[in-house]
Amino acid sequence: MGKAETRKISESTIYRLSLYYRALAVVEKENYTTISSKELAKREKLTPAQVRKDLSFFGSFGTRGLGYPVVELKRRIGEILGLNKIWNVALVGVGNIGSALVSYKEFVRQGFNIKLIFDNDQRKIGSNHKGLKVADMKELNKLVAEEKIDMAIIAVPSMAAQSVADDLVKAGVKAIFNFAPINLKLPKDIILRNQNMCLELEHLSFAMTNMGNKPWSK
Amino acid sequence: MGKAETRKISESTIYRLSLYYRALAVVEKENYTTISSKELAKREKLTPAQVRKDLSFFGSFGTRGLGYPVVELKRRIGEILGLNKIWNVALVGVGNIGSALVSYKEFVRQGFNIKLIFDNDQRKIGSNHKGLKVADMKELNKLVAEEKIDMAIIAVPSMAAQSVADDLVKAGVKAIFNFAPINLKLPKDIILRNQNMCLELEHLSFAMTNMGNKPWSK
DNA sequence: AATTGTGAAATTGTTCACAGCA
DNA sequence: TGCTGTGAACAATTTCACAATT
Numbered sequence: 291m292g293k294a295e296t297r298k299i300s301e302s303t304i305y306r307l308s309l310y311y312r313a314l315a316v317v318e319k320e321n322y323t324t325i326s327s328k329e330l331a332k333r334e335k336l337t338p339a340q341v342r343k344d345l346s347f348f349g350s351f352g353t354r355g356l357g358y359p360v361v362e363l364k365r366r367i368g369e370i371l372g373l374n375k376i377w378n379v380a381l382v383g384v385g386n387i388g389s390a391l392v393s394y395k396e397f398v399r400q401g402f403n404i405k406l407i408f409d410n411d412q413r414k415i416g417s418n419h420k421g422l423k424v425a426d427m428k429e430l431n432k433l434v435a436e437e438k439i440d441m442a443i444i445a446v447p448s449m450a451a452q453s454v455a456d457d458l459v460k461a462g463v464k465a466i467f468n469f470a471p472i473n474l475k476l477p478k479d480i481i482l483r484n485q486n487m488c489l490e491l492e493h494l495s496f497a498m499t500n501m502g503n504k505p506w507s508k
Numbered sequence: 509m510g511k512a513e514t515r516k517i518s519e520s521t522i523y524r525l526s527l528y529y530r531a532l533a534v535v536e537k538e539n540y541t542t543i544s545s546k547e548l549a550k551r552e553k554l555t556p557a558q559v560r561k562d563l564s565f566f567g568s569f570g571t572r573g574l575g576y577p578v579v580e581l582k583r584r585i586g587e588i589l590g591l592n593k594i595w596n597v598a599l600v601g602v603g604n605i606g607s608a609l610v611s612y613k614e615f616v617r618q619g620f621n622i623k624l625i626f627d628n629d630q631r632k633i634g635s636n637h638k639g640l641k642v643a644d645m646k647e648l649n650k651l652v653a654e655e656k657i658d659m660a661i662i663a664v665p666s667m668a669a670q671s672v673a674d675d676l677v678k679a680g681v682k683a684i685f686n687f688a689p690i691n692l693k694l695p696k697d698i699i700l701r702n703q704n705m706c707l708e709l710e711h712l713s714f715a716m717t718n719m720g721n722k723p724w725s726k
Numbered sequence: 727a728a729t730t731g732t733g734a735a736a737t738t739g740t741t742c743a744c745a746g747c748a
Numbered sequence: 749t750g751c752t753g754t755g756a757a758c759a760a761t762t763t764c765a766c767a768a769t770t
Contacts, residue, residue, distance in 0.1 A: 308710045334691060339741050346753055354747045354752045371710050372717030390608035396689060396706050441712055465712040471530060471614060473552055481715040483708045488614050490701045492526045492589050494659050494683040497699040499590030557763055564731055572730040572769040
């Protein structure tokens with residue numbers, strides 16, 4: 291019996307695991323039964339060694355000389371990422387971004403099921419979005435427990451985000467996906483991911499501004 | 509006269525530059541005139557050494573014993589990130605995500621001005637979104653040149669994304685912000701950033717699944 | 727006294743290269 | 749032979765620690 295060993299898995303490895311999962315879904319549809327680290331790497335613009343190293347953190351899934359079994363590997367990565375179950379998600383804020391997310395099909399496809407949507411705007415409460423009634427923030431505590439919500443998406447203006455986050459934590463939500471461009475203060479057992487779309491555009495802007503390897507004066 | 513020296517700036521440094529910029533905007537509103545690396549770090553959950561190292565890649569902006577001048581530092585970082593100008597942006601795809609982005613105020617605030625929106629759905633072409641008429645994809649080439657578009661946002665289904673990207677490149681667009689969860693193949697002088705919202709949710713799902721430091725069997 | 731700017735050290739992440747196995 | 753799994757080498761990034769400066 292091998293000794294189970296805890297290793298530190300880096301953020302980038304997890305990120306790439308998602309890429310592998312995505313690529314494997316495509317490969318599966320193309321009816322390949324095995325795939326080499328070389329081919330998998332090519333599809334996501336990585337190196338074969340990187341692919342093998344990443345996977346090796348979680349076990350030995352491949353066969354030497356042959357490659358990895360597509361279906362099995364996809365299932366195992368899904369397991370590691372927690373994608374082989376349905377997650378119950380609450381969405382707070384039905385503005386531009388919030389409305390878009392309710393209808394975002396990729397979420398459902400990956401097992402993220404938005405079960406509740408909240409807003410504090412009286413004009414929005416009670417209205418229908420893709421078959422879901424917008425609930426009042428006042429009901430958050432009760433409904434989050436009732437519907438066994440696992441994670442929440444914050445899509446409210448920056449001003450309101452911290453207070454919404456506090457309410458969610460109080461209601462027992464353990465994982466938050468935040469679209470407001472602020473740094474939320476949360477107890478450290480709460481898992482937080484931020485999505486700041488401006489940041490990515492600023493990266494483009496940086497790259498365009500500094501094209502041609504412009505040096506910065508010292 | 510110091511010799512101008514080209515250094516390799518890492519992705520993460522650029523990313524953090526955006527965070528500093530955001531924090532400085534807040535600090536500026538709070539009427540502080542100087543800020544230390546310690547305080548700046550605290551506001552974005554980083555370390556003081558990290559802040560100083562990042563900034564030092566671009567010059568010496570601070571005063572020993574005092575800290576950094578808030579307004580001046582913000583201006584300089586804005587300059588580096590290319591935020592002190594208006595960027596002309598074209599948006600392709602007026603589905604859920606696309607519509608949300610047209611109205612996304614943060615973009616405008618940071619100088620990203622969506623001037624054109626495109627779709628290939630006849631029912632959407634000609635319709636109004638925030639004062640902009642949805643144009644036919646067929647007019648892309650002409651309009652992109654006329655309006656001096658700097659960058660484009662792709663918010664179409666995965667199936668269509670590569671072909672849209674090709675059209676954009678042909679029209680002369682040099683920077684692309686892609687929301688479709690696929691790996692676009694582009695000439696290497698084109699700057700590409702991807703926004704994959706599922707990836708971040710999967711990260712939450714991973715963290716929740718593997719809470720409590722669960723080891724993976726070997 | 728306080729805080730920057732920066733080489734050097736420590737740490738983390740990636741690639742190499744090859745033994746081991748189908 | 750072909751390809752995985754992995755320790756060792758290498759590269760990149762972060763943190764430390766302290767001289768320099770106001």
